[in-house]
Amino acid sequence: MSCIRSLVAVSLIASVGFSTAVTAQEMISDTTARKQPLTTWGVQFEEFEYRYSDDDEELGVWNADAFYGTDDFKVRLLTTGEYEIEEQAYETLENQLVGQIPISKFFDAKAGVRFDTPEGPDRTYAVLGVAGLAPQWFEVDANLYVSDEGETSAELDAEYELLLTNYWILAATLDATVAFSEDREIGVGKGLVSTEAGLRLRYDLVDRAFSPYVGVVHEQKYGDTADFAETGGGSTEDWFAVIGARIAF
Amino acid sequence: MKPRFLTGLLSLLMPAMVLAGEYDLTVDRVKIDTGDFVKEGIGYNGASPGPVMRFKEGETVKINVTNNLDEMTSIHWHGLILPFNQDGVPGISFPGIKPGETFTYEFPIQQAGTYWFHSHSGFQEPDGAYGAIVIEPEGREPFRYDREFVVQLTDKHPHSGDRIMRNLKMMPDYYNREQQTVGEFFSDASKNGLMNTVRDRMAWGDMRMMKADVEDLQGFTGLINGKGPDQNWTGLFEPGERIRLRFINSSAMTYFDIRIPGLDMTVVQADGNNVQPVNVDEFRIGVAETYDVIVHPKDEQAYTIFAESMGRSGYARATLAPEEGMEAAVPQLRDPARLTMADMSGMPGMDHGSMAGMDHGGMDMGSSEDMSGMDHSSMEGMDHSNMDSMDHSNMEGMDHGSMTMGKEDKSDPFYAKGSGLMPKAANGGKFLSYADLKAQDPLYEDREPTREIELRLTGNMERYTWSINGVKYEDADPIRLKYGERVRFKFVNETMMTHPMHLHGMWSILDVGAGQWNPIKHTVSVNPGTTVYMETEVDAPGQWAFHCHLSYHAAAGMFRKVIVEGGPDSTQAKTDAIAEDGGEV
Numbered sequence: 001m002s003c004i005r006s007l008v009a010v011s012l013i014a015s016v017g018f019s020t021a022v023t024a025q026e027m028i029s030d031t032t033a034r035k036q037p038l039t040t041w042g043v044q045f046e047e048f049e050y051r052y053s054d055d056d057e058e059l060g061v062w063n064a065d066a067f068y069g070t071d072d073f074k075v076r077l078l079t080t081g082e083y084e085i086e087e088q089a090y091e092t093l094e095n096q097l098v099g100q101i102p103i104s105k106f107f108d109a110k111a112g113v114r115f116d117t118p119e120g121p122d123r124t125y126a127v128l129g130v131a132g133l134a135p136q137w138f139e140v141d142a143n144l145y146v147s148d149e150g151e152t153s154a155e156l157d158a159e160y161e162l163l164l165t166n167y168w169i170l171a172a173t174l175d176a177t178v179a180f181s182e183d184r185e186i187g188v189g190k191g192l193v194s195t196e197a198g199l200r201l202r203y204d205l206v207d208r209a210f211s212p213y214v215g216v217v218h219e220q221k222y223g224d225t226a227d228f229a230e231t232g233g234g235s236t237e238d239w240f241a242v243i244g245a246r247i248a249f
Numbered sequence: 250m251k252p253r254f255l256t257g258l259l260s261l262l263m264p265a266m267v268l269a270g271e272y273d274l275t276v277d278r279v280k281i282d283t284g285d286f287v288k289e290g291i292g293y294n295g296a297s298p299g300p301v302m303r304f305k306e307g308e309t310v311k312i313n314v315t316n317n318l319d320e321m322t323s324i325h326w327h328g329l330i331l332p333f334n335q336d337g338v339p340g341i342s343f344p345g346i347k348p349g350e351t352f353t354y355e356f357p358i359q360q361a362g363t364y365w366f367h368s369h370s371g372f373q374e375p376d377g378a379y380g381a382i383v384i385e386p387e388g389r390e391p392f393r394y395d396r397e398f399v400v401q402l403t404d405k406h407p408h409s410g411d412r413i414m415r416n417l418k419m420m421p422d423y424y425n426r427e428q429q430t431v432g433e434f435f436s437d438a439s440k441n442g443l444m445n446t447v448r449d450r451m452a453w454g455d456m457r458m459m460k461a462d463v464e465d466l467q468g469f470t471g472l473i474n475g476k477g478p479d480q481n482w483t484g485l486f487e488p489g490e491r492i493r494l495r496f497i498n499s500s501a502m503t504y505f506d507i508r509i510p511g512l513d514m515t516v517v518q519a520d521g522n523n524v525q526p527v528n529v530d531e532f533r534i535g536v537a538e539t540y541d542v543i544v545h546p547k548d549e550q551a552y553t554i555f556a557e558s559m560g561r562s563g564y565a566r567a568t569l570a571p572e573e574g575m576e577a578a579v580p581q582l583r584d585p586a587r588l589t590m591a592d593m594s595g596m597p598g599m600d601h602g603s604m605a606g607m608d609h610g611g612m613d614m615g616s617s618e619d620m621s622g623m624d625h626s627s628m629e630g631m632d633h634s635n636m637d638s639m640d641h642s643n644m645e646g647m648d649h650g651s652m653t654m655g656k657e658d659k660s661d662p663f664y665a666k667g668s669g670l671m672p673k674a675a676n677g678g679k680f681l682s683y684a685d686l687k688a689q690d691p692l693y694e695d696r697e698p699t700r701e702i703e704l705r706l707t708g709n710m711e712r713y714t715w716s717i718n719g720v721k722y723e724d725a726d727p728i729r730l731k732y733g734e735r736v737r738f739k740f741v742n743e744t745m746m747t748h749p750m751h752l753h754g755m756w757s758i759l760d761v762g763a764g765q766w767n768p769i770k771h772t773v774s775v776n777p778g779t780t781v782y783m784e785t786e787v788d789a790p791g792q793w794a795f796h797c798h799l800s801y802h803a804a805a806g807m808f809r810k811v812i813v814e815g816g817p818d819s820t821q822a823k824t825d826a827i828a829e830d831g832g833e834v
Contacts, residue, residue, distance in 0.1 A: 027792055030340030030810060033371070037723050038805065042419035071714055071721075106457060106711055133711055136454035166426040207468075208416075208423050248419065 037070040049244025058085040074100040090118045107132030121185050124148045153179040173198040189224020211246040271311045276322045281377055283470040284477030286407045290377030298475050299380030301399050306361045306387040312354040321345040321370050328364040328521050328771035331356040333791025336753055338369045341794050341810055361386030362521025363495040363539045372410020375501035375800045392517045394493040394543055398484040402565050404469035404503035414801055421713045424468055427562055427585040428461045460587040463560035466502040471565025478566040488549050494542050498534040501800040504559035506533050509552050514542040520770040523689035530678035535749040535774035537798035551575035561585045591667035592777035595743045665778035684761050686768040693786050695765035698737035708744045714805055721806025728809050730787045732816035737784045740775045749774045754793040758784040790816030
């Protein structure tokens with residue numbers, strides 16, 4: 001049965017003009033998009049919020065990144081800003097442009113530049129970092145900075161998301177900055193500089209594209225940095241109530 | 250020489266014998282209304298799904314495909330045996346069909362059964378470019394029916410394929426809304442104890458793997474023949490008739506568990522090929538597979554065709570009824586599927602020592618009643634240190650032995666022992682296994698394979714990269730086969746997802762341990778933590794696609810080109826030339 005079937009098949013092919021000679025000449029190489037590295041992009045505002053402090057200070061704050069690239073190489077723009085609404089001035093404004101490559105299953109290495117253009121003197125830094133997913137689902141982002149003044153510092157960001165339900169998500173964040181040398185002009189002392197801890201309860205309203213949240217943020221300055229702040233009439237510790245949205249597109 | 254003589258002889262007779270059917274298909278932008286949402290998509294002859302193409306075995310078909318889109322398109326005839334340049338894969342079979350162009354496919358129909366067709370360009374298939382193929386056999390069929398329906402399933406998502414791919418790349422859990430929550434932690438803790446639950450969560454967190462990672466793409470509406478659950482596609486019958494249902498899973502990503510409460514189903518065909526009839530209560534249909542079943546409703550009542558997604562995030566529903574408008578109860582979705590450590594057992598580089606420990610934790614968590622009687626103390630007494638040197642197969646064997654606990658073993662050998670995906674019939678009855686599939690009339694003589702090719706199915710969920718042997722298609726050399734050989738493919742699934750592997754152009758003889766009665770398929774589903782073998786008689790010259798049929802896995806790199814070298818006449822010369830060029834560039 002099977003033998004007969006294949007003979008019929010062969011004869012059919014031969015008789016209706018699908019000579020293998022013709023087909024062979026049409027063997028082509030794959031130049032379609034499928035054979036190219038998949039290029040993708042994304043924009044994410046992890047934080048886009050209004051902050052109200054225990055000192056009646058009002059801030060507009062964002063923390064966003066945009067990327068473009070392939071699995072093997074991405075360009076990423078990270079931007080963070082704190083804008084004092086009453087004084088109409090930036091408290092901080094950081095922009096980073098980094099290239100990113102995978103170095104392990106869960107981690108990427110980053111290298112690039114960071115431009116700080118807040119009030120006061122500008123700073124440009126070289127950036128070297130790793131970012132990825134640590135065991136137990138901690139998103140971590142660790143960076144080493146060397147400024148154009150030669151000062152070095154490091155920053156560690158960690159985030160953990162607790163799923164109260166599949167739509168109500170409690171996100172805990174901790175950012176810590178350490179300076180290995182003093183940069184008096186921008187009010188940075190040696191040692192642990194500052195921490196920012198946040199707790200935000202969000203609801204995924206539109207897919208994961210638009211998720212409004214409320215939360216609290218605690219900022220603390222330490223050591224010499226705290227002293228510099230106090231001397232300058234600033235605060236060393238702030239509590240904020242925040243309201244905002246996480247946006248991704 | 251004998252075949253050639255016969256060929257000549259037959260070709261003289263051919264003009265009288267050949268039945269030529271000519272068909273027209275247009276590729277169009279269409280509106281798709283699922284009942285839950287309306288979206289723009291792609292269809293054929295103005296609709297998605299496209300028409301049912303009805304061919305006859307033995308005829309030669311001519312199909313004129315006109316591209317009315319503003320982008321390239323293509324049609325792949327899924328499961329059909331045909332010359333490679335008619336297979337419709339851009340970049341492998343042919344360049345594709347340009348906007349405004351009409352391309353004429355022409356090939357002989359050498360088989361019978363239920364198949365389907367779809368675009369092989371970009372994400373046009375998930376966007377709606379698919380339809381059914383029914384081929385009437387030359388001879389008599391070994392089963393009887395009075396009426397037939399195509400039951401074509403898909404997982405229609407409000408987002409376009411391009412957007413889904415980008416979202417998955419940006420956040421791999423973008424569409425996963427069945428993740429474990431705080432609530433589930435407490436319910437597990439009250440069921441299994443706090444420490445066991447903490448240990449379980451830590452074990453999974455340590456791997457950065459989610460038990461809930463069963464369906465990458467949730468939020469779809471299951472469609473049957475283009476109708477959503479509320480639109481309720483209905484097939485009319487007269488009580489007492491035998492009805493042949495031609496199930497086709499045209500989903501981008503979704504496996505469905507199908508049952509018709511109140512009716513036994515007799516599976517008579519898988520992937521277009523007759524199998525020895527198997528009576529089942531429920532079956533799982535992998536993406537791109539087809540199953541033909543016969544049902545025999547005797548009562549004047551409606552029956553629900555209920556197709557629940559494997560991860561239980563969605564469903565499709567249709568009705569068989571004696572009269573329009575009649576309907577039967579629609580069952581509730583069962584609890585979301587949860588992977589177990591058994592599903593992870595294929596992962597390389599895992600610490601076996603800790604895995605053994607974890608495995609028990611995972612099993613404790615299982616909701617399966619099979620495990621409730623498990624003797625924990627004896628399990629803990631197991632010598633974990635020895636497990637480092639043990640290979641997986643032994644280990645699975647061990648778990649298996651200790652888990653079934655003397656109850657009747659209903660576990661499917663095509664799933665890892667203790668797998669969270671192990672199918673179970675909703676009514677406690679028979680669930681179809683690959684192991685039940687035996688060819689009705691084997692197409693090929695059984696013979697020893699000439700060689701084995703191992704294909705590890707690999708990926709990284711966090712990066713949403715998918716590959717074969719750790720290499721994505723963009724970086725891969727083609728797989729070279731020799732015309733006339735019989736290759737044994739060994740699929741080793743090292744991921745935690747199920748992959749429906751589809752070889753174009755040649756049959757996949759699935760090894761179910763039945764020797765010459767092994768069934769032939771075009772799509773072979775490989776479950777997490779398992780190894781599956783299939784053999785292929787390399788009888789089709791040219792170059793072919795070979796890939797995971799989950800749309801976003803294929804696009805992410807779980808894809809290969811297969812080149813069949815040699816074969817009749819001058820194909821040899823050309824493939825040699827390609828080989829000298831170093832293959833594809």
